[in-house]
Amino acid sequence: MTSTLTAVDTPEIQGVPAQRSRASRPVLTRRPVVRFRRSPADLALCAALLTAIMVVQGWNIADYPALSDDEGTYLAQAWSVQQGTGLAHYTYWYDHPPVGWMQIAALTWIPSLFSPDSMTVGTMRIAMLVVSAASAVLLYVLARRLWLPRWAAGLAMALFGLSPLSVVLQREIFLDNIAVMWMLLAFCLAASPSRHLWHHFGAGIAAATSVLSKETMLLLLPALLITMWRHSHRDTRKFAITGAITACALIGLSYPLFALLKGELLPGAGHVSLWDGITYQMSRPGSGFLFDPGSGSYGVLQSWLYYDRVLPIGGLAGALLLLATWRWSVTARALAGPALAVATLALVAMRPSGYLPAMYVVQALPFLALVLAGGAASVTHAALRKGRRPDERQITRGIRLTVTAVLMATAAAYVVPRWYDGNHTALTADANAPYRHAAAWMATEVPEPAKTRVLVDDALWLDLVHAGYEPGLGAIWFYKADLDPAVTKTMPGGWRDLDYVVASPTVRRDAVDLPNVKAALEHSTAVATFGDGEDRIEIRRITGGDR
Numbered sequence: 001m002t003s004t005l006t007a008v009d010t011p012e013i014q015g016v017p018a019q020r021s022r023a024s025r026p027v028l029t030r031r032p033v034v035r036f037r038r039s040p041a042d043l044a045l046c047a048a049l050l051t052a053i054m055v056v057q058g059w060n061i062a063d064y065p066a067l068s069d070d071e072g073t074y075l076a077q078a079w080s081v082q083q084g085t086g087l088a089h090y091t092y093w094y095d096h097p098p099v100g101w102m103q104i105a106a107l108t109w110i111p112s113l114f115s116p117d118s119m120t121v122g123t124m125r126i127a128m129l130v131v132s133a134a135s136a137v138l139l140y141v142l143a144r145r146l147w148l149p150r151w152a153a154g155l156a157m158a159l160f161g162l163s164p165l166s167v168v169l170q171r172e173i174f175l176d177n178i179a180v181m182w183m184l185l186a187f188c189l190a191a192s193p194s195r196h197l198w199h200h201f202g203a204g205i206a207a208a209t210s211v212l213s214k215e216t217m218l219l220l221l222p223a224l225l226i227t228m229w230r231h232s233h234r235d236t237r238k239f240a241i242t243g244a245i246t247a248c249a250l251i252g253l254s255y256p257l258f259a260l261l262k263g264e265l266l267p268g269a270g271h272v273s274l275w276d277g278i279t280y281q282m283s284r285p286g287s288g289f290l291f292d293p294g295s296g297s298y299g300v301l302q303s304w305l306y307y308d309r310v311l312p313i314g315g316l317a318g319a320l321l322l323l324a325t326w327r328w329s330v331t332a333r334a335l336a337g338p339a340l341a342v343a344t345l346a347l348v349a350m351r352p353s354g355y356l357p358a359m360y361v362v363q364a365l366p367f368l369a370l371v372l373a374g375g376a377a378s379v380t381h382a383a384l385r386k387g388r389r390p391d392e393r394q395i396t397r398g399i400r401l402t403v404t405a406v407l408m409a410t411a412a413a414y415v416v417p418r419w420y421d422g423n424h425t426a427l428t429a430d431a432n433a434p435y436r437h438a439a440a441w442m443a444t445e446v447p448e449p450a451k452t453r454v455l456v457d458d459a460l461w462l463d464l465v466h467a468g469y470e471p472g473l474g475a476i477w478f479y480k481a482d483l484d485p486a487v488t489k490t491m492p493g494g495w496r497d498l499d500y501v502v503a504s505p506t507v508r509r510d511a512v513d514l515p516n517v518k519a520a521l522e523h524s525t526a527v528a529t530f531g532d533g534e535d536r537i538e539i540r541r542i543t544g545g546d547r
Contacts, residue, residue, distance in 0.1 A: 045154050046140050053136050053161030058129050059427045061171050062122035066431040066535070069506045070359070071121045071173040072458030076477075078105035079119060079462060082112060089461070090472060090480050090487070094264070094277030097255050099212040100175035107131070117466040120439075121173065121459055122432055131177050132170045136161045138184040139366050145191040145231075146334045146370070148377055156373035160366050164422025165308040169362050171426075175214040176362035182210035183217055183224070184366055187337065190228035190244075200228055200240035204247030211252055215281075217363065219348060220341050221248070227337030286353040297349070297356040304361050307422050310415050312361065315368025318375035319343055331378040338367040338374075434531035435460060438502060441528050441539060443467035446500070450474065455481055455520055456502040478507050482514040495520040495542065503538040 078101040080089040087098045107127035112119045139160050143153035160166055170177055186206035192199040207224055210217045225241065232240040259265040259274035267273045288295025304312055319342035326332040332339070345364045349356055439460055446452050449468035455478040456464055464475035473490055478501075480487040491497040494516050501507065501520045511517040524540035531537055 041150060042140075042144065042153075045150060046137060046157070049140070049154055049157045049161070050133060050136055053157075054129060054133060056162055056423055056427070057132055057167050057171055058126070060429070061125045061129070063430040063432050064426050065168050065172065067121050067435050067459040068172065069457045069459050069504075071125075072461055073477075074101045074104055074173050074175060075108070075119070075121055075124055076458050076461050077101040078108060079112075079465075081105040082109060090477065090484055091272060093272040094259065094274045095281070096175060097212040097215060099209065100178050100214060103178050103213065104173065120462050120466070122436075125171055125173060128171060128173060128177060131181050132161065135170075135177070135181045135184055135366065138181065138188055139370065142184060142188050142191060143370060143373065145188060145193060146338070146374070147330075148334075148374055152373045152377035155376060156369045159311055159369035159372055162419065162423070163308045163311045163365075163369075164419055164426060165304060165311060165361070166365050167423055167426050168307055169359060169365070172359070174359045174362060176216075176359045179210045179214035179217045180363060180366060182206050182213060183220055183363075186210060186224055187227055190224055190337075191231045193231075195231065195233045195236070195240075197236060197240055197243060200232060200244045201247050203228060204244035205251060207244075208248040208251035211248075212255060214363075216360075219344050220363070223337040223341035223344065223367075226340060230333070230336065284355040286351075287356040289352040290350045290356070292352075297354075300356050300358050300360075303358060308419070310418070311365065311368050311372065314375075315342060315364070315372045316346055318371040319346075319368075321375060322371055329378060331374050331381075335371055335374045338370045341367040342371055431535075434535065434537040435463075435504075437530040438504075438528075438537045438539060439463035439467070441530075442469075442500075442502065445528070452499045453497060454500040454502060455498060455507070455517060457504045457506045459504065459506070460502060478517050479510070479514065481516040481520075488516075491516070495523055498542050500524075500542065501540045503540055505534060505537075 076089045077087065077098070080086050081098075081102055082105050086092060087102075092098065104127065107130060108119060108124050111124070111126070118124075136157055140153050140157045143156045144150070148156070161170075183206070186203045189199045189203035189206060203224065207217075207221060211221075225244075228241060228244060229237065256265060256274060264271055264273045266275050287297035287300065290297045290301055292298055319339040322329070322332040322335050322339040323343060326336050326339075342364055345360075345367075348354065349360060442454070442460075442464055443449070449464075450470060451474075452469060453474055453476060454464060454469060455476050458477050461475055461477055465471045469475035472487070476487060476498075481491065481498075482488065498520055501517070501524055503521060503526075507517065508521070511521055520542060521540065523542060525543045526538045527541050528539040529536055
């Protein structure tokens with residue numbers, strides 16, 4: 001699968017130690033290339049880990065974690081692509097490039113053919129297992145191409161796929177998961193041991209696809225270029241880098257070209273624009289400083305650490321250590337790209353003025369796992385390295401083995417119980433019973449769904465469409481009641497033109513800034529409630545005005 005490099009010290013000449021100069025630093029010798037597909041040991045280890053990851057991530061996938069409005073939005077947009085009605089279930093306003101949910105549409109196309117009514121968020125999460133499987137295998141390949149030993153590559157794959165944080169977030173229908181898969185492919189091509197030019201061109205294409213799946217992947221392009229620089233041949237490096245950048249830029253420019261051809265590149269009367277979409281994303285209210293206990297970013301950080309402290313903290317520490325020692329460590333130089341990716345994402349997350357979404361960490365997960373496994377490999381290599389003299393080998397070998405075994409046992413004793421608790425929750429808890437009950441009530445208790453208008457969040461939007469509510473005008477994504485002119489013009493009476501509001505936690509939280517939604521909640525009465533506390537879902541019938 002890859003060529004591996006070994007540190008070789010400058011030999012002593014006639015018993016006199018060589019001078020410690022630049023020439024005497026560890027150099028890299030290349031071993032014969034071992035192809036992944038021809039390595040039974042690599043194939044067996046990767047297959048065993050992949051099976052474990054798929055079982056853990058797939059078990060109870062529809063019931064945990066709780067459905068999110070973002071998942072519903074992306075799946076509803078994918079449904080619209082499948083139906084041939086457009087790039088979104090409402091006016092497409094360039095909030096994100098559409099390539100991400102077009103891929104979701106492709107992943108959910110086959111199951112939707114057999115059972116159209118089952119195309120809801122919970123069941124369609126199964127499609128994300130395909131993405132998780134591809135990402136896990138690509139990470140293993142990348143680890144081996146970055147010269148990590150087999151056991152360290154397996155460790156990286158296990159950290160990435162079995163961490164409770166990964167299990168929870170990789171189950172969800174997020175554009176970030178799809179973008180990460182493409183970026184890992186780009187890194188694998190950039191680190192190809194064959195060094196063919198088409199591999200680097202392919203890396204540029206894969207990187208562009210990643211960015212068009214989720215635009216924040218732009219942050220990782222410098223780390224990709226560093227990896228490509230280190231793994232390209234010096235004689236063809238300028239062609240490889242130029243070709244990769246050109247391929248990435250040309251494909252990336254297809255997005256603004258699409259907007260230009262539609263006459264929606266710049267703002268204007270009566271239409272949306274790419275410029276407005278970018279302006280909105282860049283001007284979103286900041287979440288505050290990451291370590292300020294009163295900020296939204298701090299709450300997001302705590303939600304990550306609630307599931308797992310090992311991968312985020314250990315991976316960040318490993319990345320900083322690798323960047324600090326890259327001049328002296330072979331492993332640090334090999335992992336310079338992934339370490340830079342982790343550092344870049346961490347710095348952006350700490351911006352006091354930036355907006356930090358909960359799924360942001362998804363982009364860092366594979367690189368956190370990679371640098372943490374690389375750090376473990378570096379420490380193990382240093383602990384087990386043979387001494388120069390026979391007597392040193394005999395005396396210190398046993399001590400080093402003992403210390404290494406103690407460190408590994410301590411790490412396992414800390415990690416395993418915490419991961420067991422987090423993954424046990426993911427495999428057994430049912431966080432979506434209120435959503436299922438609310439969807440069933442709206443399908444069976446409302447006399448004429450086709451003539452009923454309901455405000456609902458996108459996590460339940462497709463459920464109502466399958467139950468017979470008119471897409472867009474009967475089942476209304478609650479944001480659109482205030483923010484989409486195409487919807488508001490069908491509601492001349494505002495909240496009075498509605499029949500029900502399905503008040504999920506998302507609807508109640510965001511209603512503060514949405515006048516029509518807020519008024520609908522104030523002029524309605526709960527007729528059914530599912531769940532309790534902040535996570536409850538209330539079905540509220542409009543009672544004020546002329547009703």
